[in-house]
Amino acid sequence: MQLNTRTRPATLTRPRIAFLGLGWIGRHRMQAMAEAGDIEIAAVADPDPAAVAAAAELAPDAATGDDLRALLDQKPDGVVIATPSALHAAQSIEALEAGAAVFCQKPLGRDAAETDAVVQAARRADRLLATDLSYRHARAFIALRDLIRRGELGQVHAVDLTFHNAYGPDKPWFRDRRLSGGGCLIDLGIHLVDMALWALDADRATCVSAHARAGGQPLPDDPHVVEDFVLATLELPQGTVVRLACSWNLPAGRDAVIGMDAFGTQGGGTVANVDGSFFDFGAWHHRGTSSAQLVAPPDDWGGRAGADWAGRLRQGAGFDPEACRLTVLAGVLDDIYRKAGAAGTKPALAGSAAR
Template identity: 65%
Template sequence: MSGRPRLAFLGLGWIGRHRLEAIHHAGRAGIAMLCDPSTDAVASASALVPAAMTGTTMDDILARADDLDGVVIASPSALHASQSIAALEAGLAVFCQKPLGRNAPETRAVVAAARAADRLLAVDLSYRHTAAMQAIRPLLQQGDLGEIFAVDLTFHNAYGPDKPWFYDARLSGGGCVIDLGVHLVDLALWCLDGQRVTGVTAQLFAGGRPLPHRTGDDAAAVEDFAAVTLTLEKGTVVRLACSWKLPAGRDAVIGAAFYGTGGGAAMRNLGGSFYDFTAERFDGTAAQALASPPDDWGGRAATDWAARLADGAGFDPDCERLVTLAEVLDRIYAGGVDVREQARPGTVD
């Protein structure tokens, strides 16, 4: 389709409401339907778009699929894959919160459904859209930093999620890696031309104690700290550290640093902020500023999807990267074992 797409929103908690407001204010799509099990959440969102239809579940959206062009999904992780597939099979484009699936088989099934339906699918990997990463990626793509041999990724959150399902791997897919680390692993693979991951080592902890790796129907415990090393096909070493509830002395420590034979570059958060980032280019001991706050980046992934949908975009082959990303996470959870053909609990058949 082209023109002004009609969108439904499923899940109107904090992040769903934020993406609703971003798309509404961008003006490239119409907000046609609001759905959430909480009548209070629906009522609050309806104040912004009073003409929108309302409902509570994906079934309500599917019943009105002929009146819609796409759906924005911000429901609990366990529902993402099945809801996305249902929407795509009904002919709706999908913008989904991460993770798209709790494992690679779920993710692969959603991407296959998008391909079969020729519908635009995107996931809210929002850090790609920060001004900081938009400044750094071209340096890497153009070879300005030489051969990249090391990448350091950090995402420590002094808090943990406030909903119980996050702490059950059968519902969430995992802990801090799939919740936070996914953003930074995505950035590394996205910036480095999707290089194949040839090696994975991972140490996962829960409450300060090592957590056994999962390869099948294992315990539902999730990690709150992870130290991961990925080796890429060109020899680049990527180190990831991420956590929930780490006593870091500030709300958050977030960064992605790239080091090459011709220099380095890094994005870092300022003062423990979850939202304010700088980007710098390094040459020996010298640093050059590339980007700094303010930068209202949080809704850009959603508004970009809505704009592409308005322009008539169908299936985007780039979303195949989502499967690769999920495969890497599965290998992390398996402690480095290649589990691309192995499903963790919750596989969509």
């Protein structure tokens, strides 16, 4: 395919953004970016006419359609993608090759090959690419990262990360490996692995051991079944041991259990959700048996990743090498699946965007 050769402007006073996929997440991202200001919602599209109508109430002047081509016909500066995971890579590449920057719901690809294909397309097109790794923008996680990077915990030798969702997804495609790329690991665990790499500024991680279960049993060799519980141990280049656990539909006595604990030679740090909330987080700095709270709710962090992308787009940002970390992140997830024995149940991805 011939690349779009539009020159990227030095700055964009009010970038024209198109939104593909208008379910709850898509509309939330659209509203958050609009409220952050200084964007024009140029077009919205979804196969569901009711979803398009609901989005049009928020952006009555936007062009409407049912697919990506309808959006790209409007020549937007950027496209926000919130569609099923199997579509992310191909849609992102098409948008990038048309000259638009891309902000995509995670995962960017169902495996490292798909993910890297998108990253390379962004590099060739010199367009800004980012995904919705939203916890990077929550004040509690930022506070813990800063403790680690300032050396206030000393040498961090162990990290525990948890994300248990008492409910699980309500769309059938989430539980079809060919469409989703996996279960709770690629849905929730992706945030945990990203937090470990990001907070400790690590460029890779090796999976030492992993276990994946579906309904309490080892995963069957069935592409229509995905894991709903994962335990894994990783090792970072600096020797830090990372343990992670994630699940859907776990009877934990609350809506969610989400947290990160970092243990160093001079102190510890914790991020934990408050009262089972998916959105409210606190952060604490531990010294021996004493603890000081650094961050408490409220913190309206959910739309900040998209707003950050839009802000950089306004400044004229092109390809950001930080996007290469998305391939690293996907590779760690692939490694966990292999160690868990889940790779054998993960069929070759039909229509893969890898080239």
